[in-house]
Amino acid sequence: MGQTLLDEIDLLILRQLMQDSTLSHKEIGRAVHMTGQAVGARIRRLRELGVITGYSIGWDPEKLGLNVHALITVFLNSGSAHQTFLQFVASEEEIEEAYRVSGEGCYWMRVRTESPERLNALLDRLVKYGNYKLSLAIGQVK
Amino acid sequence: MGQTLLDEIDLLILRQLMQDSTLSHKEIGRAVHMTGQAVGARIRRLRELGVITGYSIGWDPEKLGLNVHALITVFLNSGSAHQTFLQFVASEEEIEEAYRVSGEGCYWMRVRTESPERLNALLDRLVKYGNYKLSLAIGQVK
DNA sequence: GTGATTTCCTTTCCGAATGAAAATAGATAC
DNA sequence: GTATCTATTTTCATTCGGAAAGGAAATCAC
Structure with a gap:
C-alpha cells in the first residue's frame, strides 16, 4: 500500500505528537533537524492525507x-x-x-x-x- | 467524592477539548460566555487537578x-x-x-x-x- | 451593616507560535 | 546545460497563550 507516502521524519513527527500534541512545531523541529515551518507543512499534509484524524485530550475517568x-x-x-x-x-x-x-x-x-x-x-x-x-x-x- | 471540584462550565470545556483540543481558548469562550483568558485559567486548573492528563492526536491505523x-x-x-x-x-x-x-x-x-x-x-x-x-x-x- | 479576605473574571500587554507567500536548494528528466 | 518539480528555508502579518493588574461578587468575623 501507500507505504512510501510516509517517510521516517513523518513517523518521528507522529510519534512525538501522539505523546504530546502541544509540542510546538519548533520543538519538534529540533528533534528532526528542520525549521518549525517545515514541520508545520508536514503536519498539515498528514492531516490532509487522513493520517492524523484529530486532536484530543487525555482525561482521568x-x-x-x-x-x-x-x-x-x-x-x-x-x-x-x-x-x-x-x-x-x-x-x-x-x-x-x-x-x-x-x-x-x-x-x-x-x-x-x-x-x-x-x-x-x-x-x-x-x-x-x-x-x-x-x-x-x-x-x-x- | 470531589464532585464540587468541577462545575458545569468545566464539563463543557472538557467536552469541547475531547472533541477538538486545537480549539482556541477564545473559541471555547464563545460557547461558555467567557473570555479566552478565563477559559485558559480553568484549563490550567484542570491540568493541575489531574483531570486533563495530556494532549494527543487521533490517527488512522x-x-x-x-x-x-x-x-x-x-x-x-x-x-x-x-x-x-x-x-x-x-x-x-x-x-x-x-x-x-x-x-x-x-x-x-x-x-x-x-x-x-x-x-x-x-x-x-x-x-x-x-x-x-x-x-x-x-x-x-x- | 462594615470591612477584610477570597475567588473568579476582565482588561491590558508582551513574547511566542502559527500560517501564508516568496525565495532558494536539490533532484530528476531530457 | 536547461527546465521542472518537490521540499525546505526565509520573511512577514496575524493570532494565540500566559502573566500581571484591576474589579465585581461571595463569604466570614465582628
Whole structure:
C-alpha cells in the first residue's frame, strides 16, 4: 500500500505528537533537524492525507466520577438487526469503544459508568439486543 | 467524592477539548460566555487537578499499515509472575491497551499489527506467560 | 451593616507560535 | 546545460497563550 507516502521524519513527527500534541512545531523541529515551518507543512499534509484524524485530550475517568469500568462481549440475537444495535451504541455515552468482532461473540465493547447501578441499567438496555458476557476492569496496565 | 471540584462550565470545556483540543481558548469562550483568558485559567486548573492528563492526536491505523486488529483475553499461568507480564506488556509496542480484569481471564488487551505474521509472532511471545483467547476486530463501531 | 479576605473574571500587554507567500536548494528528466 | 518539480528555508502579518493588574461578587468575623 501507500507505504512510501510516509517517510521516517513523518513517523518521528507522529510519534512525538501522539505523546504530546502541544509540542510546538519548533520543538519538534529540533528533534528532526528542520525549521518549525517545515514541520508545520508536514503536519498539515498528514492531516490532509487522513493520517492524523484529530486532536484530543487525555482525561482521568475517576476524577470525573466514572468508577466502574467494564469489558463486555455481546452475542447479538439472531433476529436482532445490526443497524439498530449500532444506533444503540452511538446513543449510549457510557460506551467508550465498540468493535465488531469475528471470534467469540458479535461485538466487543468497553464501558465506564459512575456506579454499579448505572452499569446495571445499561445492561438492562443492552439485553434487548442479545446476550452478553461481562468482565470488570480492575486496573489499567496500558 | 470531589464532585464540587468541577462545575458545569468545566464539563463543557472538557467536552469541547475531547472533541477538538486545537480549539482556541477564545473559541471555547464563545460557547461558555467567557473570555479566552478565563477559559485558559480553568484549563490550567484542570491540568493541575489531574483531570486533563495530556494532549494527543487521533490517527488512522490503516494509513500506517496496521491492518490486523485483535482482542485478546489472557489467562496467566498460575506460576507466571504478574510483574514480568506487566514488563512484557510495556515492552510490546503493538499492544495498544491492556487491563487487569476480574471475570473471564486475568488480563484483557487490544493489539494492532501490520500483518498476520506479526500477530503470530506476538502470540508466540505471549504464550510464555499463559493461555489466551483471541478475537479479530473487523470494524470499529465507536 | 462594615470591612477584610477570597475567588473568579476582565482588561491590558508582551513574547511566542502559527500560517501564508516568496525565495532558494536539490533532484530528476531530457 | 536547461527546465521542472518537490521540499525546505526565509520573511512577514496575524493570532494565540500566559502573566500581571484591576474589579465585581461571595463569604466570614465582628
